Amino acid sequence: PHLLGDGRLLGGVAELRAGIADRLTADGLATTREQVIITNGAMGALSAMLDATRGPVLVEDPTYHVALRLLASRSRRVVAWGRGPSWDVDALHGVLRREKPSVAYLIPDFHNPTGALAGNPERDGLAGLERRVPLIVIDETLRELDLRDGDRNLDRPAMPRHLAELLPDAVTIGGFSKIVWSGLRIGWVRAPQRAQRESLRRFTDVQPVPVFEQLIATELLPHLDEIIATRTGRLRVQRDALLAGLRGHGLQVVTPPGGLVAWVDLGAPVADELVARLAPHGVLAAPGREFGSAHRHARFLRVPFTSDVGVLAQATERIARELEVVRRRKA
Ligand SMILES: Cc1ncc(COP(=O)(O)O)c(C=O)c1O
Known part of the structure; x- marks a missing residue:
């Protein structure tokens, strides 16, 4: 009609x-x-x-x-x-x-x-x-x-x-x-x-x-309830895989009870440098500064867990590797 x-x-x-x-x-x-x-x-x-x-x-x-x-x-x-x-x-x-x-x-x-x-x-x-x-x-x-x-x-x-x-x-x-x-x-x-x-x-x-x-x-x-159940089931698995990977590299991250992203504490205000190094590898994380007060959030990286577990594992390895480089340079 x-x-x-x-x-x-x-x-x-x-x-x-x-x-x-x-x-x-x-x-x-x-x-x-x-x-x-x-x-x-x-x-x-x-x-x-x-x-x-x-x-x-x-x-x-x-x-x-x-x-x-x-x-x-x-x-x-x-x-x-x-x-x-x-x-x-x-x-x-x-x-x-x-x-x-x-x-x-x-x-x-x-x-x-x-x-x-x-x-x-x-x-x-x-x-x-x-x-x-x-x-x-x-x-x-x-x-x-x-x-x-x-x-x-x-x-x-x-x-x-x-x-x-x-x-x-x-x-x-x-x-x-x-x-x-x-x-x-x-x-x-x-x-x-x-x-x-x-x-x-x-x-x-x-x-x-x-x-x-x-x-x-x-x-x-x-169909929304069914779509939401499937989506949240998948997101839960992806979130847990991402967090396990990041924590395995000594990174601190509070388990988000919901949503699409993890807010990762890098331990030092290096998110901008890290994001710049990750981009050429296709890892699209966002630096904390974009989410409000630059000085409060420069040590945080927002990482989405919307990709499948295999992609997230590669991203985690890349984050850990580039973070190591950034930290060494700052030391
Ligand atoms: C808080 C918040 N608002 C809005 C969006 C997306 O909004 P839109 O419906 O305009 O795509 C997201 C996507 O992750 C979000 O996290």
Whole structure:
């Protein structure tokens, strides 16, 4: 039926919006079809949100480097909230008082680049925040990429609550590229406020999302659970192989409970030199500096575990070999 109309669908294909709303509702976040707007990938969702808002943007430090690029290209002031293995909510309140950001972009579910998962007690520390401050909270979720041990519904702990369950005005964003294929440019925004939805719709009218891609995503909806189970099963094996290889060479890395990447501590601020030496060998790791404060992250390397185990073994050997060269030069 979509092919009979003019193909301009404000907000996106209705069945896709409904399917995403149903999945969020089944996951504990009651959502209506009207609250969901389809975008060009998750980063299209973030772009739309940035264009719909003004003022400084609080981010976790480190945070997803593509998001930082989107902020830089819009000349938005970035307010850094230092992140360790967990959120420091006391530090957050200090940052909010001092810097007064108007927007916060957070990745509580399998944060990129650390893979960390904020627990319920940490999330509780944010409850009521956006109404007290005021602050527009954007929660980017990677919750499908749960790589914690245990069988899906049996001994694996439940996922913590969505931020929008605690912060009713929070906007949630997600996408298909991380769970299905990076080439499938379908993302979504769940915007609970009508005014926000109006400005987001204006944005998607300027940059419409291809209807064919939306129809592919719609066709995939009934199979998503199976796709996610297969993908996470494979990612778990690949993650464990990568970590075993890196640790075998004496490198320190915290096991990421989910996501697509490992955040590797090189023990010294040599990530830039190492990345430059790895690139000619086709090993595409990213230096910590790209993910936030250069001085805090220069000793970290972000390594994806999206390749198969054989490729990861070769990459690990190459990382260890080139790191040895870089260290010897610095000594
Ligand atoms: C935090 C985060 N956001 C977004 C993306 C990808 O976004 P898109 O849907 O635009 O491809 C990734 C991919 O790894 C990611 O880790």
